Amino acid sequence: MILSARDELVAALIKTGRELWDIDVSPEIAIPENMDFGDLATNLPFQLARELRRSPAQIAGELSGALKLPASFKSAEPAGGFINFKFSDEFLRVLLAEIIDKPADFGGMPPHGGKVNIEFVSANPTGPLNVVSARAAAVGSALVNILRHAGRDTSSEYYLNDAGNQIRELAVSFVLRIIEQRGFAVEFGRDSYRGDYLADEAVLFADSNETAVEELFSQIGDFRGTFSPEWAQDFFDEDPKRKAIFNGLQSSILERMANSIRETLDGFRTSIDTFFRETALRESGEVAETIEFLRAKGLTFEEDGALWFDTPTIDPAEEPFVLVKSDGQWTYGAVDIAYHKNKIERGFDEIYDIWGPDHHGHIGRMKAAIKALGFEGKFEVLTLQQVNLLEGGEKVKMSKREGNIVTLAELVEDVGVDVARFFFIARRMEAHLDFDLDLARAESDENPVYYVQYAHARISGILEHAKNRGFDPRADRKELASLIHPEELALARKLAQWPFALANSAEEMAPHQLCFYLIELAQAFHPFYAKHRVVSDDEAVTMARVALCRAIKETLALGLGLLGISAPENM
RNA sequence: GCGCCUGUAGCUCAGCUGGAUAGAGCAACGGACUUCUAAUCCGUAGGCCACAGGUUCGAAUCCUGUCAGGCGCGCCA
Secondary structure: OHHHHHHHHHHHHHHHHHHHHOOOOOOOEEOOOOOOOOOEEEOHHHHHHHHHOOOHHHHHHHHHHHOOOOOOEEEEEEEOOEEEEEEOHHHHHHHHHHHHHOHHHOOOOOOOOOEEEEEOOOOOOOOOOEHHHHHHHHHHHHHHHHHHHOOOEEEEEEEEOOOOHHHHHHHHHHHHHHHHHOOOOEOOOOOOOOOHHHHHHHHHHHHHOHHHHHHHHHHHOOOOOOEOHHHHHHHHHOOHHHHHHHHHHHHHHHHHHHHHHHHHHHHOOOOOOEEEEHHHHHHHOHHHHHHHHHHHOOOEEEEOOEEEEOHHHOOOOOOOEEEEOOOOOEOHHHHHHHHHHHHHHOOOOEEEEEEOHHHHHHHHHHHHHHHHOOOOOOEEEEEOOOEEEEEOOEEOOOOOOOOOOOEHHHHHHHHOHHHHHHHHHOOOOOOOEEEEHHHHHOOOOOOHHHHHHHHHHHHHHHHHHHHHOOOOOOOOHHHHHHOOOHHHHHHHHHHHOHHHHHHHHHHOOOOHHHHHHHHHHHHHHHHHHHHOOOOOOOHHHHHHHHHHHHHHHHHHHHHHHHOOOOOOOOO
């Protein structure tokens, strides 16, 4: 409704441009930085100044004078080279009624555009998710929610690297932990996963899989040398039976890790539509097919026994990279190209990957490969910058090797899902994030997330109180229409910005904008609350204010919901 | 050396597809709870928008260069 009011305004401006000067104008409509100016504004006079050879102020005057204002607006005021527009009171009342009527739809758009796929987190299933994955999960899931509300058919995806050396390494570490758990001394290698979580998994596994463990030890027999990754390599490769045992253990630990990741994400209000397995891709023949396709197009060359993708023929700024190693193995890059091809073939028109800054070097290559496959323009990488944890003003040092990484699960345990999500989302993706643990832990006014939640809880209390006094929060539309006071209209005007905030957030793939909108909305509500009583002896005023409160509450709840943050009834 | 991200109030950050007096939260200072939630509100103070040029009617925003911090430049994933 709001957006159509804007469109009406644009149409009226275009019409006036033709009438006055016989030219086609393309007005930009924006929300003025200061709400005192108005609800919407255009800088069209600035843009016409040169062509019309008149001052912007003069043009603004003429244009606003001749403009036939749509019914949704009550005024058009020239201000220098701007024209400021104000919504009519009636328009705002209808808006409030609409919000109360269908709160879940507010700001929503009808389905439009093609299918969107957003891939994020995609951490290797070799250990628990860390805080970098936490940021990706928060931002990615919020983005998916926002795009859906904005009318985009959107799917979330996690690429599960369940093949390759690191999985084998995981399995070896796991086996060593099982052996260790029996009381034998083991030695880990440089590439081993030494985190405590594998020792814990080994205990859990041994408790519920006695036969598998006995099988393993029956093969080991009375071997009493050093149990190490090198030992494992020789021992399990020696005969097919052992190999089978190892493979069984490998898939066990892999499934355990994958499930643990899934559970952690669920607990972080991040639902993934598709966990896509690398092994499925490898086994399907698509990787070989993709490589063959590129080779047939003459986009590859052989050197040092390896097959290279000749990137510069697609993009001169990029360097060639290896698709097939000299030992015949596909590289990660080759498999990843096939994976993206697979996504497109699954019917996605827009593919977004949220990558960390450490993968920046692959963007150009991947885009070149996508272009070579004939899918140019369908693939974008959203680079999400890194996370530093701060405690006592100092960076928390994290090192995988020393096993002192802070996991997503620990972070949630520490500060809670709401706080963690808010901190992660309330920042531009490109901005490096300093996550202040002390601030996040503080259950006080120092913590910005509570500001928004508190507004919601306060309103909930008011509505409860109103109900007890006989005022039904589901205010009647007609009463609402005649009973709104000027101060309340200011709040309604802030609500009217929600659809713009949502649309911009979706268009720019920028979830953080919603955080700031919600802070602003809460900021508009709290002073109103301090100044005015909602429930009073004046029935008409009470009804109107109750309705207004309900509209604000619904919008806060909707916005927080899209961000995956709870909207508490009381605090 | 090359590439990407960042540099805005004491701190953490918005604003960056050029537009109105550069904003918010926290911290600081002074006020406000017999009332629907003080996790709140009102007020004060706080800025060569890293620096230097350029483009423009207009630059925090675009371009060039410099400085500072982070990340990346493997037949690793």
